[in-house]
Amino acid sequence: MNQFQYSRPTKQQAAIDAVAKDPNAAFIAGGTNLVDLMKRGVTSPQKLVDINRLPLGKIESQNNGLRIGALALNSAVAEDRQVREKQPLLALALNAGASPQLRNMATVGGNMLQRTRCAYFYDTTMPCNKRQPGTGCGALEGVNRMHAIFGFSDKCIAVHPSDMSVALVALDAVVQVSGPKGNRSIPFADFHRLPGDTPEKDTNLTPGELITAVDVPDGPFTKHVHYQKVRERASYAFALLSVAAALDIDGSNIIKAARLAMGGVAHKPWRLTTAEQMLVGKPATEETFRQAADVAMQGAKSFKYNAYKLKLGPNAIVQALKTAAAA
Amino acid sequence: MNTEPENASPHDDSRRTFLKQSTLLTAMALVPGPVVSAAEAKLDERVAEAIEQVPLSLKVNGKKLKLSVEPRTTLLDLLREQLHLNGTKKGCDYGQCGACTVHVDGQRVNSCLSFAVMHDGKEITTIEGLADGDKLHPMQEAFVKHDGFQCGYCTPGQIMSAVACVREGHAGSEGEIREYMSGNICRCGAYSNIVAAIQDVKKGGQKV
Numbered sequence: 001m002n003q004f005q006y007s008r009p010t011k012q013q014a015a016i017d018a019v020a021k022d023p024n025a026a027f028i029a030g031g032t033n034l035v036d037l038m039k040r041g042v043t044s045p046q047k048l049v050d051i052n053r054l055p056l057g058k059i060e061s062q063n064n065g066l067r068i069g070a071l072a073l074n075s076a077v078a079e080d081r082q083v084r085e086k087q088p089l090l091a092l093a094l095n096a097g098a099s100p101q102l103r104n105m106a107t108v109g110g111n112m113l114q115r116t117r118c119a120y121f122y123d124t125t126m127p128c129n130k131r132q133p134g135t136g137c138g139a140l141e142g143v144n145r146m147h148a149i150f151g152f153s154d155k156c157i158a159v160h161p162s163d164m165s166v167a168l169v170a171l172d173a174v175v176q177v178s179g180p181k182g183n184r185s186i187p188f189a190d191f192h193r194l195p196g197d198t199p200e201k202d203t204n205l206t207p208g209e210l211i212t213a214v215d216v217p218d219g220p221f222t223k224h225v226h227y228q229k230v231r232e233r234a235s236y237a238f239a240l241l242s243v244a245a246a247l248d249i250d251g252s253n254i255i256k257a258a259r260l261a262m263g264g265v266a267h268k269p270w271r272l273t274t275a276e277q278m279l280v281g282k283p284a285t286e287e288t289f290r291q292a293a294d295v296a297m298q299g300a301k302s303f304k305y306n307a308y309k310l311k312l313g314p315n316a317i318v319q320a321l322k323t324a325a326a327a
Numbered sequence: 328m329n330t331e332p333e334n335a336s337p338h339d340d341s342r343r344t345f346l347k348q349s350t351l352l353t354a355m356a357l358v359p360g361p362v363v364s365a366a367e368a369k370l371d372e373r374v375a376e377a378i379e380q381v382p383l384s385l386k387v388n389g390k391k392l393k394l395s396v397e398p399r400t401t402l403l404d405l406l407r408e409q410l411h412l413n414g415t416k417k418g419c420d421y422g423q424c425g426a427c428t429v430h431v432d433g434q435r436v437n438s439c440l441s442f443a444v445m446h447d448g449k450e451i452t453t454i455e456g457l458a459d460g461d462k463l464h465p466m467q468e469a470f471v472k473h474d475g476f477q478c479g480y481c482t483p484g485q486i487m488s489a490v491a492c493v494r495e496g497h498a499g500s501e502g503e504i505r506e507y508m509s510g511n512i513c514r515c516g517a518y519s520n521i522v523a524a525i526q527d528v529k530k531g532g533q534k535v
Binding site for chain 2: 001002003004005006007008018028030031032035036038039040047048050052075098099100101102104105234235236
């Protein structure tokens, strides 16, 4: 691994300044993705700014929602009583991700900022436009079994691996960031990017901007929720594909509100708003769910080795909605 | 680090001298002031140079230690290479196998995926710190009783994870144990016996 300078500021502004003024500097929190990437030589920051001494780990109720500090650990959020009561979908998604050890290290901000990636990004002997812009995409004509079916470009077809982010985009979360030019709020759906011509950029953060918290607004999705993750072993594997489903169903089994998002299908967590709108006002039946799944999959396109996702996707959506309705 | 003398200890003068001498000459020229005095300075509001030995206070298995490490030293490498606590194993070195599992302030983590310097002031427990003198920890006894291993390489990580699994309250059923032990891979396939060992400890109700 490359050598690097290390600092551990106790003031937020000092941390922001240190990264803003140096293009080769990076924040480090849990380190579960960054250390991994550094060991493999995929990324090699010259300066690490350890933000673990900043007071950003609280989970608190405020303004009709929960404010989850950027440094709150994935395990702490998943086990938090308020989160489990108000946003059970988020707890389910968190517990579907990584391993208990990694969830004890990974933070909420870091989970969002883990790289959108694939095996070609990790293999430094292969071309990758994300790792080294302009070198081409190894996955496009390569082994693309894990890759995107929505929103990709000919520059990059990798997917974002976060489970937590699939729940957060479905729940209309808002990302609070602080940077050299002050604070701003970013709707979760606008936080991550599609690859386009600049696959090296995973998010819309500007240099030096630091995630301070994620706000999750209160909603009616406290009961009928499910996170369906399909993977190649029972646990501790990336999703081939995942579905976050949340329903509000009235006494006559009519859907009053719906949220639906997928993971493992695009460069960013993939919200399915058209399918959500289609669900509202309809009875919560398998027939309705199948119609929504068909709508959700419109525009999906596969590559040589991931055509199975075109069939797995709608089935996983139906399964997630059925399980959510029965919860 | 790989070339250090085997008998070196963290407080051994010859080792410190060796480390200094082994530093690149060009890098030495860039160090502001003597390495040792830099190591004693407060780190909170300044930047440690890349080739500098950074001060680090840890409590490891109940023992307070004042150390100095290069920033890129992982917690795992510190434990194994510098403190010679070789019970904690390096399996994949990428957070995928769990062989390096230790407790930091009571929480199980992959020691391979974090830099030692990030744990300043923390309390680390490794497999060596689990037993009470010659008396094995109940989880260690249960692994022996149930044959919870074959080659044994993953075992320290399995046991550290298993203790945490019970403490966290995630050992309620076989399914829950399997889910919450999923971060520890055993290529010999001793899983069923590992689950039996954890269930035994859980049922025994002993304090772990």
